Amino acid sequence: xxxxxxxxxxxxxxxxxxxxxxxxxxxxxxxxxxxxxxxxxxxxxxxxxxxxxxxxxxxxxxxxxxxxxxxxxxxxxxxxxxxxxxxxxxxxxxxxxxxxxxxxxxxxxxxxxxxxxxxxxxxxxxxxxxxxxxxxxxxxxxxxxxxxxxxxxxxxxxxxxxxxxxxxxxxxxxxxxxxxxxxxxxxxxxxxxxxxxxxxxxxxxxxxxxxxxxxxxxxxxxxxxxxxxxxxxxxxxxxxxxxxxxxxxxxxxxxxxxxxxxxxxxxxxxxxxxxxxxxxxxxxxxxxxxxxxxxxxxxxxxxxxxxxxxxxxxxxxxxxxxxxxxxxxxxxxxxxxxxxxxxxxxxxxxxxxxxxxxxxxxxxxxxxxxxxxxxxxxxxxxxxxxxxxxxxxxxxxxxxxxxxxxxxxxxxxxxxxxxxxxxxxxxxxxxxxxxxxxxxxxxxxxxxxxxxxxxxxxxxxxxxxxxxxxxxxxxxxxxxxxxxxxxxxxxxxxxxxxxxxxxxxxxxxxxxxxxxxxxxxxxxxxxxxxxxxxxxxxxxxxxxxxxxxxxxxxxxxxxxxxxxxxxxxxxxxxxxxxxxxxxxxxxxxxxxxxxxxxxxxxxxxxxxxxxx
Numbered sequence: 001x002x003x004x005x006x007x008x009x010x011x012x013x014x015x016x017x018x019x020x021x022x023x024x025x026x027x028x029x030x031x032x033x034x035x036x037x038x039x040x041x042x043x044x045x046x047x048x049x050x051x052x053x054x055x056x057x058x059x060x061x062x063x064x065x066x067x068x069x070x071x072x073x074x075x076x077x078x079x080x081x082x083x084x085x086x087x088x089x090x091x092x093x094x095x096x097x098x099x100x101x102x103x104x105x106x107x108x109x110x111x112x113x114x115x116x117x118x119x120x121x122x123x124x125x126x127x128x129x130x131x132x133x134x135x136x137x138x139x140x141x142x143x144x145x146x147x148x149x150x151x152x153x154x155x156x157x158x159x160x161x162x163x164x165x166x167x168x169x170x171x172x173x174x175x176x177x178x179x180x181x182x183x184x185x186x187x188x189x190x191x192x193x194x195x196x197x198x199x200x201x202x203x204x205x206x207x208x209x210x211x212x213x214x215x216x217x218x219x220x221x222x223x224x225x226x227x228x229x230x231x232x233x234x235x236x237x238x239x240x241x242x243x244x245x246x247x248x249x250x251x252x253x254x255x256x257x258x259x260x261x262x263x264x265x266x267x268x269x270x271x272x273x274x275x276x277x278x279x280x281x282x283x284x285x286x287x288x289x290x291x292x293x294x295x296x297x298x299x300x301x302x303x304x305x306x307x308x309x310x311x312x313x314x315x316x317x318x319x320x321x322x323x324x325x326x327x328x329x330x331x332x333x334x335x336x337x338x339x340x341x342x343x344x345x346x347x348x349x350x351x352x353x354x355x356x357x358x359x360x361x362x363x364x365x366x367x368x369x370x371x372x373x374x375x376x377x378x379x380x381x382x383x384x385x386x387x388x389x390x391x392x393x394x395x396x397x398x399x400x401x402x403x404x405x406x407x408x409x410x411x412x413x414x415x416x417x418x419x420x421x422x423x424x425x426x427x428x429x430x431x432x433x434x435x436x437x438x439x440x441x442x443x444x445x446x447x448x449x450x451x452x453x454x455x456x457x458x459x460x461x462x463x464x465x466x467x468x469x470x471x472x473x474x475x476x477x478x479x480x481x482x483x484x485x486x487x488x489x490x491x492x493x494x495x496x497x498x499x500x501x502x503x504x505x506x507x508x509x510x511x512x513x514x515x516x517x518x519x520x521x522x523x524x525x526x527x528x529x530x531x532x533x534x535x536x537x538x539x540x541x542x543x544x545x546x547x548x549x550x551x552x553x554x555x556x557x558x559x560x561x562x563x564x565x566x567x568x569x570x571x572x573x574x575x576x577x578x579x580x581x582x583x584x585x586x587x588x589x590x591x592x593x594x595x596x597x598x599x600x601x602x603x604x605x606x607x608x609x610x611x612x
Contacts, residue, residue, distance in 0.1 A: 037610075044608035045568045048575070051604065052086060052568070057586070057597045058097055062126050064585040068578055073124065079574060080129030084137065085567040089559045091137070091551040098134055099437060101127035106441050116452045120459035128464070131434075135465045138430035138554055143469070148476065150416050154409040155473045155481075158488045161405050163224065166190050168372040169217045169286075169300055172483035176402045179487035180513040183395055188372055190215040191310075193303065197225045198315040200239075207313060214304040217371060218284045221303060222246050225316055234478035239318070247315040248282040248308065284308075297374060298367040396513060403517050410492055414499070414525055417466055418532040420539070429550045433542050434460060435533070451502040457533055458500035467493050491517065499525035572608070579605065 051057045065071050065079060087094040105127045109119050123129050143151075158178075165175025166188045173184045191214045196207035210228040212221050222241040230238040286300045293299075368375075420427045438456045447453065471493040474481045481489075495518040498505060507519055542550075575582060586598040 040607055040610040041569075042565065044604045045565055045572060047600065047604035047607060048572055049086065049564070049568050051597065051600055052083070052571070053090060053093065054595065054597065055093070055097060055100075056589075056591050056595060057601075058083070059100060060585050060589060060592060060597070061582060062101065064582050065574060065578060066126060068581060071578075075574070076126050077123060077129045079571065080126045081133055082567045082571045083126075084130055084133040085562045086564050086571060088137070088562050088564065089555050091555040092548055094130075095134070095547075095551060098127065098130050101125075101130065102437070103441060106445065110445055116447060116449075117455040117459075119456055120464065131460065132464050132468075135430060135434075135461060137558065139428055139465065140558075142428045143476065147413070147416050147469075150409065150413040151469065151473055152477055154406070154413050154492070155477070155479065155485070155489070157406055157409045158485050161402060162484050162488070166213060166215050166372055167220065167482075167484055169220060170369055170371045171373060171375050172487070173373060174484045176398070176405075177484060177488060178399060178402055178406070178491040178514070178517065179484075180395070180399060182484050182487040183399065184373060185395055186373055188215060193308065193310045193312075195221070195225070195308075196311065196313045197229060198313065199229060200244075200316050200318075201229070212303065214308070215302050215372060217300045217302055218246055218286050221284075222316065225314070229316065235480045236478050239316070243319060244316045245319050246284045247317045248284055248306070248312065282306075293367060296367050298369050300369060300371045302371075396516070399513060399517055406488075407521075410495070413470070413492075414496065414528065417462070418525075418528040420532065420535045427536065427539070429542055429547065431461060432536055432539055433547055435536050436541055439537070454502050454530075454533060458529070462500045462529075463497060467497055470496055495522065495525070498522050500529050501526075575601070575605065 052061075062079070062083075066076070084094060087097075105125055106119060110116065120128055120131070123132070161176050162174050166184060167174040168184060173182050175184050175188060177183045193212050193214055194209050195212055197210050198207055199205040208225075208228050210225050212224050216224070219241050222244055225246070226238060226241060226244070284301065284303075284306055287298070288301065290305070291298055291301055292305070299305075435457055438460060439453065442448075442453050442456070469476060471486075471489050472481070473479060473489070491514045494514055498515070498518070499522055505515060505519075505522070507515055583598055583601065586592040586601065592598065
């Protein structure tokens with residue numbers, strides 16, 4: 001299910017409500033068997049589902065799994081997510097189980113003499129992953145109505161700022177970056193061009209002007225054109241760059257028309273003729289027979305390589321068969337010769353050949369691709385081969401300039417997350433409820449250290465939930481995140497983490513650039529976090545009745561969004577794998593014996609066996 005963000009966002013945004021959970025919508029192969037077998041499977045899973053709704057069984061099941069050496073970290077995450085999915089209609093019950101597991105985890109942490117600050121920092125238990133999913137479900141409304149907009153605007157701002165300058169298609173390095181690791185240190189000469197793109201959805205609509213760079217590869221150009229043409233369309237629902245050809249036929253026709261005698265009828269090309277290939281077509285590609293090769297280095301084609309000029313008209317056309325490509329198109333070769341002859345007849349001083357890149361024969365395999373900067377991670381690398389490097393002070397200044405451009409968007413996101421009331425939206429009850437639970441646990445174990453309590457809350461929510469959302473907006477929105485955007489978001493996420501820490505970061509000349517970049521901002525952000533935690537602590541406690549009503553409403557809202565039977569089937573696979581250990585644990589436990597949990601599980605196992 002997808003929910004739309006408010007219309008004041010720049011684009012239409014789609015948020016999948018189950019973004020952090022494994023897919024449970026694909027039926028198991030068992031469901032495709034005969035009706036009788038299917039009935040047995042469903043009966044067994046129904047019995048198993050009833051057992052999962054018995055708290056003592058579920059706790060014993062989880063503890064037994066975690067005691068097995070072969071129960072991996074991946075298994076822990078899967079089981080936690082599947083349990084939360086299966087219990088989506090019983091959020092109050094799931095919350096009670098989660099609190100018990102967290103209480104056990106805290107006791108275990110303190111008994112093992114681990115530092116209390118390490119609690120909830122990693123995902124080494126089912127409880128920790130369940131906590132992440134619990135927040136994922138219960139903060140969905142807040143993410144949709146409040147935090148989603150500044151997160152999306154930050155993503156858009158980063159993407160647009162990065163694309164204003166060159167981005168190396170091979171290394172992922174960019175002229176503008178927040179990450180030193182992804183910064184182009186060489187001076188790259190480039191020009192901004194405006195291409196007029198025919199709308200592939202409506203050939204009679206006005207052409208769409210799109211800003212590109214003459215150093216962009218053809219794929220980069222296609223991606224920018226698609227962003228403009230399909231603005232507001234979810235990424236998964238629009239064509240991909242690899243499915244489209246970039247066609248430059250009108251440019252060729254216009255160039256020819258300008259060089260013909262005045263009394264010659266000019267060329268014209270309609271959208272339909274373009275699509276049907278009635279005129280000569282030039283299809284631009286990252287690699288073709290015009291690609292320049294120097295020794296064992298092959299450079300990707302760019303707009304500058306093809307000498308595309310400002311104001312050129314282009315079209316995105318669904319890929320044709322390879323006969324249309326200039327790398328092996330006899331039609332293009334014949335047309336080129338005919339047009340050259342016409343131009344010579346017109347006594348043009350500028351032949352078309354001078355506008356066509358020199359064709360270089362293909363070399364043997366083993367050539368290395370490059371775009372803007374040669375990547376010298378090869379055996380023949382020599383110091384200085386990469387060209388003259390800018391001194392660190394210069395590119396740190398460039399990082400700071402990019403940071404300044406994005407500052408407002410980072411501030412808006414952090415302020416939204418660390419506000420108890422934002423634009424009239426109240427603090428989600430789940431946050432107050434869980435923070436109070438952690439304070440109660442600290443009181444119970446006589447932990448009065450402010451830093452420990454602060455760290456528990458930071459590990460619980462900001463570092464466990466928000467950092468993942470900031471680093472991975474594609475989990476929230478139907479968008480594409482490239483490597484340079486990912487690197488910049490990682491810097492923002494690291495700044496977010498540093499803002500939640502109580503430790504003082506001593507900076508020096510050898511400190512990472514991302515630490516230096518936000519060094520002056522982090523003290524301010526830290527004050528926001530401290531105020532946020534203090535404001536939450538001062539709020540009235542949530543009554544059990546109010547929390548029960550809230551959780552019941554959340555269960556009702558999302559009840560039909562997950563295939564709980566499929567989730568049960570996935571969880572049951574762990575019963576199959578660890579049957580003997582689980583049955584033994586149920587037999588050993590006195591309360592489990594009183595509730596006859598072992599015999600009920602055996603009944604579910606026997607029923608499932610009938611489907612084998």
